[in-house]
Amino acid sequence: MTMFYLIHLKTLPFLFLLHTQLAKSFPVAPEHLEKKNLEIAENYLKRFYHLPSTQFRDAGRSSIMVAEKLKEMQRFFGLAETGEPDSATMEMMAKPRCGVPDSGDFMLTPGNPKWTHTNLTYRIINHPSQLSRDEVRRAIERAFQIWSVASPLTFTEISQQEADINIAFVPRDHGDNSPFDGPNGILAHAFQPGLGIGGDVHFDSEETWTQDIRNYNLVLVAAHEFGHSLGLSHSSDHGALMYPNYAYTEPSTYSLPQDDINGIQTIYGPSNNPIQPTGPSTPTACDPHLRFDAVTTLRGEIYFFKDKYFWRRHPQLREVDLNFISLFWPFLPTGLQAAYEDFDRDLVFLFKGRQYWALSGYDLQQGYPRDISTYGFPRTIQAIDAAVSYKGKTYFFISNQCWRYDNQRGSMDPGYPKSIASTFPGINCRVDAVFLQDSVLLFFSGPQYLAFNLVTHRVTRVARSNVWLNCT
Ligand code: 7FY
Ligand code: CA
Numbered sequence: 001m002t003m004f005y006l007i008h009l010k011t012l013p014f015l016f017l018l019h020t021q022l023a024k025s026f027p028v029a030p031e032h033l034e035k036k037n038l039e040i041a042e043n044y045l046k047r048f049y050h051l052p053s054t055q056f057r058d059a060g061r062s063s064i065m066v067a068e069k070l071k072e073m074q075r076f077f078g079l080a081e082t083g084e085p086d087s088a089t090m091e092m093m094a095k096p097r098c099g100v101p102d103s104g105d106f107m108l109t110p111g112n113p114k115w116t117h118t119n120l121t122y123r124i125i126n127h128p129s130q131l132s133r134d135e136v137r138r139a140i141e142r143a144f145q146i147w148s149v150a151s152p153l154t155f156t157e158i159s160q161q162e163a164d165i166n167i168a169f170v171p172r173d174h175g176d177n178s179p180f181d182g183p184n185g186i187l188a189h190a191f192q193p194g195l196g197i198g199g200d201v202h203f204d205s206e207e208t209w210t211q212d213i214r215n216y217n218l219v220l221v222a223a224h225e226f227g228h229s230l231g232l233s234h235s236s237d238h239g240a241l242m243y244p245n246y247a248y249t250e251p252s253t254y255s256l257p258q259d260d261i262n263g264i265q266t267i268y269g270p271s272n273n274p275i276q277p278t279g280p281s282t283p284t285a286c287d288p289h290l291r292f293d294a295v296t297t298l299r300g301e302i303y304f305f306k307d308k309y310f311w312r313r314h315p316q317l318r319e320v321d322l323n324f325i326s327l328f329w330p331f332l333p334t335g336l337q338a339a340y341e342d343f344d345r346d347l348v349f350l351f352k353g354r355q356y357w358a359l360s361g362y363d364l365q366q367g368y369p370r371d372i373s374t375y376g377f378p379r380t381i382q383a384i385d386a387a388v389s390y391k392g393k394t395y396f397f398i399s400n401q402c403w404r405y406d407n408q409r410g411s412m413d414p415g416y417p418k419s420i421a422s423t424f425p426g427i428n429c430r431v432d433a434v435f436l437q438d439s440v441l442l443f444f445s446g447p448q449y450l451a452f453n454l455v456t457h458r459v460t461r462v463a464r465s466n467v468w469l470n471c472t
């Protein structure tokens with residue numbers, strides 16, 4: 001049984017209520033169609049407009065919340081703001097939002113097992129050879145904290161009595177009919193909430209457990225397993241902690257993705273914190289508001305950076321895939337701000353704040369990150385919006401100004417910065433990102449891009465940014 005059914009069942013009383021209120025606006029629609037429309041509309045609003053799940057809506061205001069969210073959606077698409085799932089609205093909702101990375105959702109464990117108390121206890125039975133007892137305790141504490149900030153749950157370590165969640169590092173056959181397989185393969189497993197072995201987590205003691213980017217980071221694997229201990233199953237959202245595949249992310253700054261927050265709060269309700277935590281959402285390629293952090297070519301492919309992700313596009317194949325930045329370059333931060341390729345040196349430079357990194361393919365060049373003062377930027381420049389290199393010069397875009405750096409001489413050209421519009425007529429907006437393709441500069445500004453022909457010195461095209469991700 002999946003999440004869908006759980007919400008579905010709980011939604012029924014509410015659906016009937018809304019249904020009778022809207023009946024007059026649908027004189028001809030057959031009843032079953034009407035109900036179906038409402039269901040589709042609700043799922044759509046939950047997915048793209050943060051409509052809370054039924055159980056977290058104030059019963060009396062539930063239908064009003066749906067109507068408000070509908071109006072918001074209608075306003076966005078330029079439809080009549082009826083607040084009702086009329087045919088024009090349903091048609092818009094039915095349009096494929098391409099590239100939505102099988103924008104899955106969290107799943108609850110079949111049968112919906114959960115803890116009936118919120119003050120959970122855990123006990124660390126042993127530790128693996130590579131990490132000390134204290135290192136394991138710190139990692140486990142951090143992994144629980146990832147879940148406790150987003151839920152009403154608390155986790156307390158105990159060393160004597162029986163704990164809710166027992167944590168152990170064990171090899172091969174260890175008496176629960178789920179033997180481990182030695183290095184790699186299965187890393188750990190967890191039992192769903194319940195008495196006895198319920199909630200317990202076992203880690204394969206033959207893995208190399210680490211506190212850094214090396215496989216496998218204990219905090220991340222533990223946090224994933226604890227999701228199972230709390231009643232969550234795997235999610236199809238690629239950015240979720242409960243996604244089935246291990247992916248490295250810096251644990252000290254990790255915050256629980258929104259999909260996992262939605263999952264844990266579906267089971268245990270919102271956090272007791274007056275300010276409800278929110279988490280990063282996996283970007284949707286065809287979100288009409290999508291804007292890029294940075295764009296660059298790299299050895300013939302185009303990389304579009306956004307938050308902790310990038311899309312990669314092969315220019316001929318038109319194929320686009322979404323990946324974590326950390327999967328290719330675990331040493332890079334998220335939220336990059338500018339990037340360019342130096343074709344002569346076969347290097348890519350990436351910028352965030354005053355720091356920058358030089359990459360040769362997957363590898364970080366020695367001596368990086370460096371400070372942008374090496375380019376000749378004064379102390380007053382705190383960040384670069386966009387950068388691109390062309391014919392031995394590198395152009396940096398900062399606010400409404402453009403700086404030009406001479407790659408050979410290794411210094412800024414005199415006369416710069418200049419206004420962007422005086423250097424590139426027609427580009428009179430702030431630039432989020434820019435890259436070069438066949439003597440054309442592609443400038444991204446908010447949800448649109450402008451193509452600037454370097455030969456004719458004119459803007460030749462303006463279109464939506466995410467057509468680059470094959471969105472129509
Ligand atoms: C994971 C798991 O939770 C199971 O119940 C059975 C098999 C599993 N596979 S695993 O041990 O290789 C594993 C895979 C991914 C463990 C953790 C993760 C993980 C996923 C996302 C973020 C961090 C870790
Ligand atoms: Ca293993």
Ligand code: ZN
Pocket residue numbers: 174176178189202
């Ligand atoms: Zn086990």
Ligand code: ZN
Pocket residue numbers: 224225228234244
């Ligand atoms: Zn899992």
